[in-house]
Amino acid sequence: MSGLVIPGGESSVMDKLARTFGVADVVRRRIAEGLPVYGTCAGMIMLADTVLDGIRGQQSFGGLDVAVRRNAFGAQTESFEADLEVPELGDPPVHAVFIRAPVVAELGPRARALAALPDGTVVAVEQGALLGTSFHPEMTDELRFHRYFLDKVAVSSAGSSRP
Numbered sequence: 001m002s003g004l005v006i007p008g009g010e011s012s013v014m015d016k017l018a019r020t021f022g023v024a025d026v027v028r029r030r031i032a033e034g035l036p037v038y039g040t041c042a043g044m045i046m047l048a049d050t051v052l053d054g055i056r057g058q059q060s061f062g063g064l065d066v067a068v069r070r071n072a073f074g075a076q077t078e079s080f081e082a083d084l085e086v087p088e089l090g091d092p093p094v095h096a097v098f099i100r101a102p103v104v105a106e107l108g109p110r111a112r113a114l115a116a117l118p119d120g121t122v123v124a125v126e127q128g129a130l131l132g133t134s135f136h137p138e139m140t141d142e143l144r145f146h147r148y149f150l151d152k153v154a155v156s157s158a159g160s161s162r163p
């Protein structure tokens with residue numbers, strides 16, 4: 001396996017299923033070994049070292065030195081779209097779809113913000129081979145975040161002998 005995408009959905013369910021079926025520790029280990037992982041929305045929650053406003057006992061895989069707040073904009077009906085300036089990706093801005101989205105509430109020193117809303121709220125972050133976005137990149141024709149992740153996979157695969 002050369003990369004993993006953890007999609008949107010419901011992080012508390014992903015956590016329960018991952019632990020019930022014995023996947024959580026394997027994913028944690030592979031993340032620690034440098035596996036490229038792109039977490040979108042609920043997936044970003046799973047990559048966060050700290051989850052704020054999780055359900056009781058909710059755990060994440062971790063890896064990203066961030067605290068992510070679940071459901072930061074409120075209910076499903078508060079979902080929205082926004083154009084994001086992403087310096088790393090250049091022009092034009094990235095049109096992003098936020099569905100009951102989380103935000104990066106705290107950014108640790110090892111993580112780097114890639115994009116923020118106009119009020120400064122961080123909604124895209126990277127750390128080495130890990131990438132997290134609050135929004136759903138699969139909801140538009142915008143492919144630059146997908147490509148950005150695939151570049152991480154290519155770099156990682158080039159430097160690894162693991163099958």
Ligand SMILES: NC(=O)CC[C@H](N)C(=O)O
Pocket residue numbers: 007008009010011012040041042043045070071099100101102
């Ligand atoms: N679109 C999404 O992935 C929503 C994430 C969801 N609110 C959660 O806590 O996991």
